[in-house]
Amino acid sequence: MKSRADSEEDQTPALFSERPEWSDVVTVPQYETDTPIAPILYSPEYQDASDYFRAIVKSQEHSERVLDLTEHLIRLNPAHYTAWQYRYETLLALSSPFETELELMNELAVKYLKTYQVWHHRRLLITHLRTPQPELKFIERCLQVDSKNYHTWSYRQWLLSHFVDNEDLWRDELDFVENAIGDDVRNNSAWHHRHFVVFGCGVRPGDEDRARVARRELTFTKQTISLAPNNLSAWNYLRGVLDTMKLPYSLLTQFVKPYTVPLDPKRIDIVDLENPPPPPGAQLPCVHAIEMLADIHEQAGDKDNILQAVELWKSLANEHDTMRVKYWEHRIRDALNSR
Amino acid sequence: MVLIIQIKRLVADILSILRQFLWARFAKLGPPLLPSSEETSENSSSRRKMDEIQLPPFNRSGHAAHARRCMSALPRSQIELDASRLALAFYNLGILDLLGDLNDVTAPPQWQKDGWINWLWAQQTHGKYGSGFRPSPFMTLHPLESNLEYSDYDAPHLIMTYTALLALAILRDDFSKLDRSGLITFLRACQREDGSFMTTPKDGENDLRTLYCAFAISAMLDDWSGVDVERAKAFIASCRTYEGGYGQAPFCEAQGTRFQPKSEPFQCLRLITLSSAPRLLTGGTTYIAVASLYLAPSSTGSGPLTAIEKAQTVRWLVNNQTAVKDGEATLGGFAGRTGKPADSCYCFWCGAALKILKYDGLIETKPLALFLARCQFKFGGISKFEGEHPDPYHTYLSMAALSMYPPSPLLAEEKPESWKFPVLDPLLNARVETAEWAKKNISGKGQ
Numbered sequence A: 001m002k003s004r005a006d007s008e009e010d011q012t013p014a015l016f017s018e019r020p021e022w023s024d025v026v027t028v029p030q031y032e033t034d035t036p037i038a039p040i041l042y043s044p045e046y047q048d049a050s051d052y053f054r055a056i057v058k059s060q061e062h063s064e065r066v067l068d069l070t071e072h073l074i075r076l077n078p079a080h081y082t083a084w085q086y087r088y089e090t091l092l093a094l095s096s097p098f099e100t101e102l103e104l105m106n107e108l109a110v111k112y113l114k115t116y117q118v119w120h121h122r123r124l125l126i127t128h129l130r131t132p133q134p135e136l137k138f139i140e141r142c143l144q145v146d147s148k149n150y151h152t153w154s155y156r157q158w159l160l161s162h163f164v165d166n167e168d169l170w171r172d173e174l175d176f177v178e179n180a181i182g183d184d185v186r187n188n189s190a191w192h193h194r195h196f197v198v199f200g201c202g203v204r205p206g207d208e209d210r211a212r213v214a215r216r217e218l219t220f221t222k223q224t225i226s227l228a229p230n231n232l233s234a235w236n237y238l239r240g241v242l243d244t245m246k247l248p249y250s251l252l253t254q255f256v257k258p259y260t261v262p263l264d265p266k267r268i269d270i271v272d273l274e275n276p277p278p279p280p281g282a283q284l285p286c287v288h289a290i291e292m293l294a295d296i297h298e299q300a301g302d303k304d305n306i307l308q309a310v311e312l313w314k315s316l317a318n319e320h321d322t323m324r325v326k327y328w329e330h331r332i333r334d335a336l337n338s339r
Numbered sequence B: 001m002v003l004i005i006q007i008k009r010l011v012a013d014i015l016s017i018l019r020q021f022l023w024a025r026f027a028k029l030g031p032p033l034l035p036s037s038e039e040t041s042e043n044s045s046s047r048r049k050m051d052e053i054q055l056p057p058f059n060r061s062g063h064a065a066h067a068r069r070c071m072s073a074l075p076r077s078q079i080e081l082d083a084s085r086l087a088l089a090f091y092n093l094g095i096l097d098l099l100g101d102l103n104d105v106t107a108p109p110q111w112q113k114d115g116w117i118n119w120l121w122a123q124q125t126h127g128k129y130g131s132g133f134r135p136s137p138f139m140t141l142h143p144l145e146s147n148l149e150y151s152d153y154d155a156p157h158l159i160m161t162y163t164a165l166l167a168l169a170i171l172r173d174d175f176s177k178l179d180r181s182g183l184i185t186f187l188r189a190c191q192r193e194d195g196s197f198m199t200t201p202k203d204g205e206n207d208l209r210t211l212y213c214a215f216a217i218s219a220m221l222d223d224w225s226g227v228d229v230e231r232a233k234a235f236i237a238s239c240r241t242y243e244g245g246y247g248q249a250p251f252c253e254a255q256g257t258r259f260q261p262k263s264e265p266f267q268c269l270r271l272i273t274l275s276s277a278p279r280l281l282t283g284g285t286t287y288i289a290v291a292s293l294y295l296a297p298s299s300t301g302s303g304p305l306t307a308i309e310k311a312q313t314v315r316w317l318v319n320n321q322t323a324v325k326d327g328e329a330t331l332g333g334f335a336g337r338t339g340k341p342a343d344s345c346y347c348f349w350c351g352a353a354l355k356i357l358k359y360d361g362l363i364e365t366k367p368l369a370l371f372l373a374r375c376q377f378k379f380g381g382i383s384k385f386e387g388e389h390p391d392p393y394h395t396y397l398s399m400a401a402l403s404m405y406p407p408s409p410l411l412a413e414e415k416p417e418s419w420k421f422p423v424l425d426p427l428l429n430a431r432v433e434t435a436e437w438a439k440k441n442i443s444g445k446g447q
């Protein structure tokens, strides 16, 4: 396959209608009604490539030059799902080396990071090649370009679940996600990935002791919160761990309380790894901590606890989270009515 | 017997009075952790100030003109829409529908509407996987009027079929040309073993969006024989995340919607201004999941979500409303994922999901309208956030959000009526009259 770098040197690529090796093809124009909705004023380049592509599909040709044509078309319109589909069938028909195709995809994926087809095509290739290991590094490169890209994260989750028994592939995944969270503690995609790695794909060897896993996850999350308390992603993960493991929220009472009140400048910290305190200078009280403490009280369920939860919700409604005043009022009504 | 009922009623009344009494008491108590009555009154005065803020006019004629320009032609920078033109048609027609521009004096002439209808029907195609609509004639190998069967490369597309049916309903077509049994066959051909649906029968994207389209089509047909509802529901359940939202596929992060590509420098065709090739019908997946569950015929007496699940989803949805201070005002747009900035389309996706769950009373409408007001582009159209270029997708969804959440109290510098929209059906995502028309005429049972 000719690489793009070569053809870019001769400036604009010639139209297919000007290429002698395509002169045997009778093009198929785009048919339209007299009154089209939202017709696109195509560039001559795209129109030309589309005319030839329709002709190729009509004649069912699967040859080397079809790879050229589809690559050209995909670069002009990466959302052209038929071009991708036909390209893949051509690769199969020619027994074309998928390794070469993957190299081309390394370039295109970064260029069209937000196009579904790029990732879909890659899945097809890797399913065939069964070489998941180098993909991890590739994904990391993509995440450096866009650390929250939905497709990139979905692809990593697909890869890990598709090759779920590949221990080499999985070995460093927890370290990887720990680093990703370390790079940006507010990256919700990274938190979500952590939940997938720890809970979403069966029990990994070494993780059989679920109580220990739960402790590890709670400690990790509490430490992260103690660095940046006002981070909803981490609080949601904390809840997620408890919900998934069916543990009571009251396990967090000691930890949560210091985050629900203003910072005391005269506070003396006692080193407590289970309950790391808020950092100096933190913006407190923290809305998510107040919400958590209210939920702890609500879960306890008796009258006194409900009253305490109501007070906390009121402080959120009136003061700390006024955008959600109606939500907190709803929580209060709900708790009082269900008693 | 009568006596027992009366006693029961009496007890219930007493309990409810007690509850109200308790409620009134709690409402008066100051917050114990931070006893700061000053701050509380400060807060209520800031709320009052917020109520007094006047909205700028909503640029109805500008947005209508933007939609009509997009209907007439798109610049070459929009080539990426070639494979989803029909969805674009739906959003543009939806804009005109919500603005009431299709039936009043400024309405397009009937010959133009007939032309649009004609183009939409020209996309209905039939073949070995049944009947449905293609995105555009971009891969058609034979003249449209030839009526030959489609090839594997020009098969109908599930998302486009859903948007085509709604677009035709907006134009009040009678659906006499609809191949209903072919459509059922097509739905069957798209469903996979795991319950999910592919965009096209042979190959294609499969995620929650396509499942929603299959459900919406079945609801409009009033015929669910084309889908295996239980397997599809199991697939939805597998997309649920620990946050209480839904991802596009099993294991995926909960989101309001799939992302739009970043705006790139665009080529301007006279007055057409669009953000660079937006992904159409990206479908906020949490909305998509909730709407699908509530569209489906229920097999059991209980609701589609447990009380705990519902509470968790509502929490996730309301947490997506952001609060950005801007002088006296607070802008309250919705974000699509935890910790992301607000984007106008999520005002619909999150708002509509809350509406379906019957928790629409929890949304602050004034900050929402203030956020959307800022997303208006000066030459018409609405963008995802202030300073971006507009597109029909964000324009339509912003208006759909406003029709569910009209700003209250409605104070505007001028033309307060410009903020008023007809009522929306949140399950099918169309104004109620259009949704009713669709159900009546697509099923063919209401005639």
Ligand SMILES: [Zn+2]
Pocket: B260, B343, B344, B345, B346, B384, B394
């Ligand atoms: Zn958006």
